Amino acid sequence: MSPVADESVSIPDDLNIAEFAAExxxxxxxxxxxxxxxPDSEKCSDRxxxxxxxxxxxxxG
Structure with missing residues (x-):
């Protein structure tokens, strides 16, 4: 795991670019x-x- 700005938080070293962006x-x-x-009902809406x-x-897709 690599440290981030807050030393108490870390992220895995083996993330690909998409996984890193999502994190x-x-x-x-x-x-x-x-x-x-x-709202849950709008997760697939124009918003x-x-x-x-x-x-x-x-x-x-």
Whole structure:
């Protein structure tokens, strides 16, 4: 595990780029606020698409 800004928090060394990006976003307070502001019924809505675009998310398929 490699240390990050807070020495008490670490991330695995074997993450690929997509996994690292997901871990980074998962810990980002602004992203978390945006994500949790979406009601469950709207996770696949236009608001979710706007969230994905704002944060540069791309999903296969």
């Amino acid at each position: 980074f976003l998962r810990r980002a307070p602004d992203y978390r606020q945006d994500f949790y502001a979406l 979710a698409a706007a969230l994905a675009q704002r944060w540069g998310l791309r999903f296969p």
